[in-house]
């Protein structure tokens with residue numbers, strides 16, 4: 001049985017908990033200051049909730065740091081003296097193992113994880129990084145927790161967490177942004193809201209499922225839609241004229257840069 005305590009019961013913790021509660025063998029509790037969020041988590045997932053940190057976390061326990069990066073230092077300050085060797089998993093963007101370890105009075109059993117919100121329905125993608133000193137058993141525990149919520153990728157370097165934040169961590173928001181654009185376009189064509197939503201979501205679902213199912217190169221799948229002298233090529237030409245692909249790259253780079261910046265800003269003494 002894994003005893004897992006989430007510190008922070010916000011959006012991302014909720015998504016991981018939703019994935020985890022479908023797996024067996026986990027006892028989950030959540031420390032969250034907001035009473036409404038505590039009630040919601042208890043009702044939705046049957047987890048134990050607390051307003052304050054417990055006095056003590058034994059070495060058999062797992063603590064997931066799921067507060068905003070800006071709240072992390074203070075939380076670690078309160079946690080340091082209560083950690084009796086527990087495994088700490090941090091899902092916070094930017095903040096590195098060395099800062100976490102310093103704030104936790106030299107604690108070394110730390111794994112960083114960059115999850116994403118589709119974990120909520122077991123379709124998350126998570127990047128994991130463990131420093132060399134973390135043993136196989138702890139890596140395996142982190143792996144099992146995130147595998148309950150989707151797929152996992154282990155990163156050799158800690159900087160890989162910044163990279164994966166820019167792709168899959170923040171990525172669902174990029175996808176939702178494109179879906180919003182497609183819904184707006186559908187509305188402009190005169191479709192009602194419900195139909196516009198269904199057309200956009202159905203198109204995304206179908207396209208992703210086709211890509212998975214066929215295993216084809218994505219460019220080939222796109223070419224299969226784009227008839228010579230037909231309609232699609234006009235849309236793609238317009239996207240190209242707007243440099244949409246380089247806009248996506250610039251966005252991902254801006255996201256990564258913010259992750260690095262957060263780490264630097266928040267780790268300063």
Ligand SMILES: NC(=O)C1=CN([C@@H]2O[C@H](COP(=O)(O)OP(=O)(O)OC[C@H]3O[C@@H](n4cnc5c(N)ncnc54)[C@H](OP(=O)(O)O)[C@@H]3O)[C@@H](O)[C@H]2O)C=CC1
Pocket residue numbers: 007008009010011012013031032033034037066067068069071075091092093114115116117169170
């Ligand atoms: N959202 C996402 O898609 C992803 C988020 N992350 C990371 O996950 C972390 C959480 O993000 P997210 O869930 O979006 O943020 P939220 O703000 O939704 O969640 C953080 C929660 O922690 C609570 N909190 C604040 N202080 C404490 C405290 N001292 N003890 C316990 N709980 C506290 C907050 O309460 P209050 O609101 O009252 O301050 C809030 O409910 C961040 O570090 C982020 O970088 C990583 C990947 C994806």
Ligand SMILES: O=C(O)[C@@H]1CCC=N1
Pocket residue numbers: 093165169170
């Ligand atoms: O926007 C953020 O800072 C967090 C980290 C990755 C996704 N959401």
